[in-house]
Amino acid sequence: MSKTESNADHQMKNLADEEIIKMAKENSPRLLNKFKSTYPEFFEKLSAIYPTFQNSELVFCVYLKLNLSTKEIATYTFVTPKAIQNRKNRIRKKLNISSSVDIYKWFDEL
Numbered sequence: 234m235s236k237t238e239s240n241a242d243h244q245m246k247n248l249a250d251e252e253i254i255k256m257a258k259e260n261s262p263r264l265l266n267k268f269k270s271t272y273p274e275f276f277e278k279l280s281a282i283y284p285t286f287q288n289s290e291l292v293f294c295v296y297l298k299l300n301l302s303t304k305e306i307a308t309y310t311f312v313t314p315k316a317i318q319n320r321k322n323r324i325r326k327k328l329n330i331s332s333s334v335d336i337y338k339w340f341d342e343l
Contacts, residue, residue, distance in 0.1 A: 257299055260309050268295045278343050283327050290327075293320055298340045 249271045256264040265288060269276055279286065279294060286294070296306045303321070307314045321336060330339050 253295075254299060257296060257301065258309050260311070264295060265292050268298075272298075275343060282329075286327070290324065293324060294340065297321070297324070297336060298343070300337050300341065 249267075253264065253268055253271065255261075256267055261267075275298060276291070279291070293306075296309075301309070303314050303317045307317045310317075324330075325332065325336060328339075330336060
């Protein structure tokens with residue numbers, strides 16, 4: 234692959250990431266599909282660990298993968314920070330993530 238091709242790929246990925254973040258902030262119903270088409274390997278790894286996630290849980294995992302804070306997720310999804318904290322705990326349990334592990338670091342490394 235030439236350097237210009239890799240730069241073009243990188244620019245496409247950056248544009249996709251910007252669009253994904255914009256969709257997340259707007260709580261767009263298209264967020265999950267956009268993220269799946271851009272990062273299919275993320276969902277393959279996630280479903281290998283827990284194959285029966287509901288779409289709403291997958292969207293929540295996307296928010297965590299995007300490294301959005303509890304407060305940001307609460308704002309974008311119109312729920313309380315406490316509700317987001319509870320959802321994080323349920324996701325931890327399903328994915329068997331220890332409470333000593335930073336959930337954002339875990340998702341980042343997935």
